[in-house]
Amino acid sequence: MSNDERPAPGHGPHDTAQIDWEVFGPLLERGAELHLPLYEQAAAWLRQLLVKAAVAGDQGVERVLDVGSGPGVVSCLLAQAFPTAEVVAVDASAALLERAHARAGRLGLGDRVRTHLAELPDGLDALGGADLIWSARTLHHVGDQRAAVAALGAHLRPGGLLAVSEGGLTPRFLPRDIGIGRPGLQSRLDAACEDWFVEMRAALPGAVDDTEDWPAFLADAGLRTPRTRSFLLDLPAPLTEDARAYLQDHLTQGLDLYGDRLDEDDRTTLARLADPDDAVGIVRRPDAFLLSAQTVHTARAQQ
Template structure:
């Protein structure tokens, strides 16, 4: 299991925006070129850093927040969020947990560059099978990782068992699909992104059904927290609102997202929508993503908190 840092709604898992190629024990990632994918994941997570910094400040400022001495970043990817958590909780050791050695290498290199090498360490683990390997924690950050587990209730119960008294689980799940273009872009049928969302939702259901021990759950996270003995502590949603015109970094992110969605969803899209996406991806087309002035980036990530008594 890898959380690809950059986390948002489950719609995000269909593309490597953030940031993340969706994979885990049920996905074959042996053919991925991590020398290429790693920098993309890192760049996209950096783009989303303001959301995570705000979320971390919220957690740290809770009236009943415990002293945070050890943090588990579940599915850490290249370590962007792990380093942010280390900055937000200066007394804590942060453990970046992932199943991809190349991404853990990037996490170690990043923490060393930022002078956090003595406080951010990495742990290779396949979840949920190796939950017991993680050790206890005051804060467990699980960013778009839980939905890669077949039995989400059982994994939450496992998290609860790792928490020290007063410890917190921060679950990043839900939010809203990203928006990057106007509804009518001047060619093709209006509403392209809404249709992509619908196809992505079908993809997500197929992905969930294919997981080992897959179990359907109502996505009432407060109820699931309660069911595993944790006390819900609130939910907040954090926006990333980058209006047009975009920076080169943000524009590259949007282009990469559309390219990944085209690759993953091509068989489910109409010929007309594929033709529109191909035109959007054409670097020589003045109406494409590389040049059009109306490209923006709006995402919403939702964080659910629960506490062990």
């Protein structure tokens, strides 16, 4: 599991255990780097919340857990945002943690960013406590999300902050009419992805059919002063080469995951968009853009 950008628009792969992270890791890291402006906004907000708490008499931020860290892009960002803290990148993939370790070394953060191999919610007991726990786009891969929030909350030190990034707005990257196929493809892709996501959630071990009320999950974990904010990534057309390559990866994964839910015309259009050699493919389109939002829910442990 990884909090860096997922391959399918809006959601992640069905069975993360079957993914070759040696191959997929570089793509995941590239996507997370593309979204750094969004994560920088979120980190600045968390720092503001924690600095205010420190002024009010709470402990400073000495230890941060990034649960579902992937290749460590956000782990390193958190180390930069909290320059006196130890940051632990936690993930179930050894290959992704190797990338996190290497990234921290390249950025001169190797003495403060370490890695821990663990699956959520199992395997967290050895982590100990933290002043800040960050988990993004990871908990929706756990069958019982409410229990997963409680498990993370249990690792907060007194006054510590849990930040869960789940939800937001599905990425937009195409105009309504792209000149091929029926207009409105983006909306139909979103609908197919949502149907796939419902089935993915239902098939998870220990899946619980629970309303996704993240502030309620935080409150049920005994945490207080909930706050929620959304952060925007707005990359207008024309996109950079890296951004277009990211969208090509996105569309290719979408074709694999839920292409069979589309009609023949939309499948053909999606395949053309994902084809780097097609003149109307996403990597060649001057009208492609990227607009998305991620929502972060926070709450604090009792003193």
